Structure formats: structure tokens, C-alpha cells
Amino acid sequence: MEIEYLGMLAGTLTTIAFVPQVIQTWKTKSADGLSFGMLIIFNLGVFLWFCYGIMQNDAPLMITNGVVIFLALLLLYFKIRFTKNKPT
């Protein structure tokens, strides 16, 4: 049970970690500092972690990766949108 709490705490931290990143990228309207390759590979990886969590019936993996996918997809959307709207 205590181990599950550790997993939940770990998952909570690696999940909320992306909130300040989303806020900063949104406020600065620039995603130049974020690597496009990182965002693509990371989104794909988090999706597979989510599937792994389902197959292992591991609640911390399922819940946290579900939220991380949402935040990571937001960052990918910002990256595409802010890069496209740049003055040439």
C-alpha cells in the first residue's frame, strides 16, 4: 500500500511538472526552446505507458499518463501553432 502511495506521488510530480511548462509556453507564445522531435517521441511513449498501465492494471501509470498525454499534446499543439504563426 505504501508502495502505491510512492507511485502516486511520483506520478503526480511527473504529471504536474508539465503544468508550468504549458503555462510558460502559452504566456511567451513561443515554443522555440522545445524540441519537435522530443514532443513527437514523448507523446508516443507516454501513450504506450498508458497502454502498459492498462495491461498491468497499474492505477498510478494509467491515471498519470492519461493526464500527461493531455499536457504533452497541448505542448505539441503550441509548438505547431506558434511556429506556423511566426513572422517570416
Add this chain to the structure above:
Amino acid sequence: MEIEYLGMLAGTLTTIAFVPQVIQTWKTKSADGLSFGMLIIFNLGVFLWFCYGIMQNDAPLMITNGVVIFLALLLLYFKIRFTKNKPT
């Protein structure tokens, strides 16, 4: 056994995802686009995932989070170093 392969693939992707980010941040010598709060919380969270992996005896969690810690600490180091060395 197949589930373990999925975990390994997921872990490999979320691990190597940070390689292009490290390369870009190093090449541009700028970590302005990376949120300091994200780096701090993420490093702490990945460290706890690593501990969770050890306690669950979960190989994919242990190996991948071990490598992610290394890459995430590098990004934190870049953030501190490049911000410090900025012309004022």
C-alpha cells in the same frame, strides 16, 4: 512477456525523447524555452519513479527512469548555466 516488451518500448521512447531536447538546448546554448519549475518537479518525480521501480522490482521503470534522470539533470544544468552566462 509481451506486456514487458510494451513497457520496454514505452520506456525507451519516453527516455530517448529527451535526447533531441538535450541536443537542441546544447546547440542553441539557450534554455529559455524550458520552464525552471518543470525541470525541478520533473527531476524529483523521475527520481521517485526510479525508487518505485526498485520497490516494485519493475525492470522497465528502473532502467528507463535511471537514464531519464541523467538527461533531465543535464537539462537542469543547462538551464542554470545558460541563464547565468547570459549577457545582462
